[in-house]
Amino acid sequence: MKRIWKLAVGAFVVAASLQAAHAQKKYGPGVTDTEIKLGQTMPYSGPASAYGSQGKATLAYFKMVNAKGGINGRKINLLSMDDGYSPPKTIEQTRKLVEQEEVLAVMNSLGTPTNSAIHKYLNQKKVPHLLVSTGASKWNDPKNFPWTTPFYPPYVEEGIIYGKHVVANHPNAKIAIVSQNDDSGRDYVKGFKIGLGAKVSQVVKEVTYEVTDATVDSQVIDLKGTGADTLFTMATPKFGAQVIRKVADLGWKPNHYIVSVSSSQGGVLEPAGLQNAVGLITAMALKLAGDPTWENDQGMKDFLKFMKEWFPDGNPVDSSVVLGYTTAQMIELILTRAGDNLTRENILKVATNIQKQTFPLLLPGVTVNVAPDNYATFTTFRTARFDGKRWGIFGDPIDASAK
Template sequence: MPAMHARLGALAAALALTAALSTAASAQKKYDTGASDTEIKIGNIMPYSGPASAYGVIGKTEEAFFRKINAEGGINGRKINFISYDDAYSPPKTVEQARKLVESDEVLLIFNSLGTPPNSAIQKYMNSKKVPQLFVATGATKWNDPKEFPWTMGWQPNYQSEAQIYAKYMLKNHPDAKIAVLYQNDDYGKDYLKGFKDGLGAKGSSMIVIEESYEVSEPTIDSHIVKMKSTDADVFFNITTPKFAAQAI
């Protein structure tokens, strides 16, 4: 996600949350943990460090937006207390930070935390605690499961739908393409790859000449690029997060 798109997405999510909280705050006087007549306490978890740190701009943008809301009087007189922690895009650390936000900081909800693996790690916990895991910053298909996880709500466009759009473009404009795919070896990468293959349909098996996966713990993807370059691929489909996208380019 380019930095500008990240900022716009963060602002849109923050605006949507502000509107929802404003309606709720004016509708009732009985509050859950994390809300009062003077404050709405919102938790957030972002990769300010680690392999996905480029996405940290989203948390900084949301923090700035909520400061603006507070400077203008808050939401029906309530100031937003935005508490954002770093998980370095590491699921075990995400669990630690979620527990801190829920059990120590006692937030009303966790808002727009980033990443498919990190959010997957805390989904069952958040639902067991009945604390909203709201507008998660990932487009995985798994967030649309209100029956099993009613306290989790997605935000971004569906990864599989996005990938199918690319696939349709390939079929229309490059029907004879030989495609090399690089993808992140987690729910994010696999979800996106599935959508791409679904979009290509029966032609996918002949069009994709190599699939390479990488781990976010790898310092470089050079070896994967070399391997893909050794094929006769003429199209590169790059399913990566910012650090590895930059390396691939």
């Protein structure tokens, strides 16, 4: 009888252990014991196709992660869909990801107009819409859109840096502004004017362009005609390259500030002609390959090794590639911390509780901070000037929080 009791107790303990182990695993859509299915949209075609390298870098990173066993034993299946930077296409592809592919989350979709098109849909569906690759201020709205978080320096805060730099270094400037006619352009210009303060009265002309325009040559000609000696350019890569090239063609030599989304050496400056980009000033949060400063930096060595082994067709000096690599590491961090609780609710909880997090390619002094009541991922920048061969960091880290 005693033996039977011991066997019964043993069976009960085993059953309880199995039940507890099972209970610890909580899965949302797209998750099994061997896979985590994620989705995103990227402009692999269309007017913003230069940004597509970001998605390719992210895919390559998870190919590497999967080859090493995945995350907590699960392979990452990232479905990266081409939306051509077209909001209607973004809606179509995102619905497919959610309703047909049943992904756990949509992560790192790119573009302000494109993400705007799916903003309400994903929040109504309570699908994590995380690490959107756009710095528009609208993404930091945990009260009204709790399922959406950004992973890009906020445009308003970045714009403030340029305005402050103009005031400090060119107090008598005659200022011209060219920007994309959308939320991202308006946010950047808003921040720039905040940074200018009382000097905003020195803006002599503002022009905009549409993402569907063929060129911005006429806008640049118009601005040069004002006699402005300082130019603030908010543009996506295709148009950023056009502005830089046209300014040079006209023999115009303004103090030229260009936003980080259009500062890629590989994606913008090389197409524009490196000689035409000398003297440009931008703001950065990420290290860039080719800068001798990071020659012996372990994070940079690991990145270049990754590029050689997993993304040999990519350009390591393309800032979109660097951002894609770092974003993939952020996704990896979130999924790792989530453990076996891979529900949509827990993924959101983990993603919005990250403090003082560093990554190998973030510049010194730049950290990632996300709280349940404040989704602004990072607001610390370093200023950089292009010397014809590389971007050179100068000055101390700047906390540009609009608050």
